Amino acid sequence: MRLPGRLAAAIEVLADVKQRKRPVSEALKSWGLNNRFAGAGDRAAIGNLVYDALRRRASHAFAMGSDSPRALVLGVAMRDWGETPAALDAAFAEDNHAPAALSPEEAAGATADLGGASPVVQSDFPDWLAPSLQRAFGADWVAEGQAMAGRPSLDLRANALKAAPEKVMKSLARFSPQPAAIAPFGVTMPAGPRDARTPNVTTDEGYLKGWFEVQDQGSQIVAALAGAREGDQVLDLCAGAGGKTLALAATMGNKGQIFAYDSDRSRLAPIYDRLKRNGVRNAQVRAPHPGALDDLVGKLDRVVVDAPCTGTGTWRRRPDTKWKLTPELLAQRQAEQAALLVEAARYLKSGGTLVYITCSILPEENDDQVAAFLASTPGFSSVDITSAWRQALITEIPPGLATPGGGICLTPHRTGTDGFYCHLLRKA
Structure with missing residues (x-):
């Protein structure tokens, strides 16, 4: 044609x-x-x-x-x-x-x-979200929208259990991969112009052998910020297909235990093959049924909540959802997030860390949710995100990423990633 x-x-x-x-x-x-x-x-x-x-x-x-x-x-x-x-x-x-x-x-x-x-048109954001985005990004909100309207890169995470980034890049040399700017195990292939095709890396020998996974660099960063260590007991409460479970397992060196759970069986289904291909041995999948997690109450070092959200951070990849978002759907997601934070807190032991993650750029789903949780839940406090970044990523946090409420917000404009939010909360 x-x-x-x-x-x-x-x-x-x-x-x-x-x-x-x-x-x-x-x-x-x-x-x-x-x-x-x-x-x-x-x-x-x-x-x-x-x-x-x-x-x-x-x-x-x-x-x-x-x-x-x-x-x-x-x-x-x-x-x-x-x-x-x-x-x-x-x-x-x-x-x-x-x-x-x-x-x-x-x-x-x-x-x-x-x-x-109007600024809303120039930013290519839905007009009803303008007040929220102005609150999130101040004078940069139009630039944030313009970056969100660009094409995304194809990002990979080298699986530290099997391969280094250099090995992955050698396997994919025909696609001219580059090291990711921030994520230590990240590999990226920038989007091409016009009719450029996205490389089909899932047919590559390295993928079939479990050397790497397709995962946006932003997702890799927030998974690293979870701070999972060898020997930890970790619950991935909204595991879905297992992307962050795999990243946590690699960080933990297959030591300790990860409990991967999701309330939707169909979302959880792909995780079994992915765990096997990646060589993960420290993950236990918990299928949804009454009482599936009761034995974990008060026992875990970390609980990761990759909460259901509006997906505003992924608008580069799913731009049709940008124009379908409604105030009613936002309110529904906020209610789900608030309930999940309360649920997650049950499983932490004293001194444990709750890792709250969304792929949203809206403060209603991010800082506002954490502030409401802290106000209603005694015994929790925010972990210093700057120190956590330095420890997890061995770099200084880039300017402007920390949010007023104590989390971080990644965006295409700021970090060249999808939009992600992460906040760490410690139980006294």
């Missing part, structure tokens, strides 16, 4: 998403199944167009004068991918599968100035 056909396909997929209100990943998969002539490169390019359109939906709609699927995709082609109106018109005229020719108004969108747009 040439560019005109790819643009037409992206418009079709976005229209499907809008009409049927289903996830972008499902719409792209459905299009691929119905158009088997499209090769891997075509599918990658169409996916890039669709995701780029959603990442900058507000600013592209302002520039193009419309938020229709056609306007957004053409906006990506001209404003992000560097195509000129003249080049598109010429290409469209020669391709039977091309969209209709550009109108004068659409052509003008290629060079439209966003200077007259």
